[in-house]
Amino acid sequence: MGAVTTRVSSFGRVNTTFYTLLKFLDEKDGKNLEVCDFGCLDGLHTIPFLKKGYIVDAFDMNEIYLYGGHIQLPIVYEDGQVTLQRRTMYGAEDRINIEKLHDKVRLYNKNIFECCNRQYDVVYSKRGLSREEYSHIPMKRKIEKLKSLVKEDGIMYLEYLMWLDDKNTDNLNSNQFIKQCEMQTYFNEGWEILSLVEDRNCIVESPHIGNPEFHKHRVGMIKVRKEKNYKKEHFNINIKV
Numbered sequence: 001m002g003a004v005t006t007r008v009s010s011f012g013r014v015n016t017t018f019y020t021l022l023k024f025l026d027e028k029d030g031k032n033l034e035v036c037d038f039g040c041l042d043g044l045h046t047i048p049f050l051k052k053g054y055i056v057d058a059f060d061m062n063e064i065y066l067y068g069g070h071i072q073l074p075i076v077y078e079d080g081q082v083t084l085q086r087r088t089m090y091g092a093e094d095r096i097n098i099e100k101l102h103d104k105v106r107l108y109n110k111n112i113f114e115c116c117n118r119q120y121d122v123v124y125s126k127r128g129l130s131r132e133e134y135s136h137i138p139m140k141r142k143i144e145k146l147k148s149l150v151k152e153d154g155i156m157y158l159e160y161l162m163w164l165d166d167k168n169t170d171n172l173n174s175n176q177f178i179k180q181c182e183m184q185t186y187f188n189e190g191w192e193i194l195s196l197v198e199d200r201n202c203i204v205e206s207p208h209i210g211n212p213e214f215h216k217h218r219v220g221m222i223k224v225r226k227e228k229n230y231k232k233e234h235f236n237i238n239i240k241v
């Protein structure tokens with residue numbers, strides 16, 4: 001039984017949108033940024049942040065993603081059939097050690113909504129808002145928590161899953177999925193929206209770890225900056241799950 005990957009993440013490659021974000025951060029602030037990478041998987045984005053010289057706190061609820069272990073890896077054949085193979089996966093910790101980048105990172109196998117009261121120059125999350133366990137927590141509350149983690153003049157970048165069809169919302173939970181034009185309403189006051197892109201239609205995603213079937217997603221991305229003199233009482237939010 002071979003290991004899945006060492007240097008390459010088991011979640012694929014970093015996309016160009018992420019590199020655009022890195023370039024933006026580089027031009028904005030230069031070095032020594034403190035980053036919160038929430039839903040960090042096996043360090044997919046943590047490692048490029050560390051390579052930039054940033055200091056990273058990386059959170060993921062999934063122990064195997066952080067520390068490695070056995071997973072069911074979907075293998076897709078040419079005819080579209082999918083089978084699952086049991087493999088060993090390197091976690092974020094191994095991958096960061098291989099790259100000798102461990103000095104500037106702290107890994108937390110914790111739910112970010114219940115912990116973390118520090119503030120960061122950058123809060124980054126790729127699709128970390130939709131976990132079913134937190135579907136009873138109002139979306140607004142989860143986003144308020146994330147907003148509280150951003151320093152004044154700091155940046156938050158969220159990629160989020162949207163309702164597949166805004167008109168047919170029967171089977172989806174509004175605390176897990178975002179409607180078209182909803183996300184911007186959470187950043188009305190004290191925030192500058194630097195970019196906002198939302199898919200109009202669904203895209204089909206190939207099977208991946210954690211979702212072994214071809215599936216549909218509709219995705220949004222927002223990049224915001226917290227204005228200076230943001231109200232201090234927004235700091236220190238803890239959500240009891």
Ligand SMILES: C[S@@+](CC[C@H](N)C(=O)[O-])C[C@H]1O[C@@H](n2cnc3c(N)ncnc32)[C@H](O)[C@@H]1O
Pocket residue numbers: 011038039040041059060061062065110111112113126127128129130131134208
């Ligand atoms: C849905 S996955 C995103 C990865 C997906 N395969 C992709 O690239 O689009 C989100 C990750 O965030 C983590 N996560 C979700 N909610 C979290 C929370 N409240 N605290 C810490 N990690 C969380 C999950 O464990 C998961 O690894």
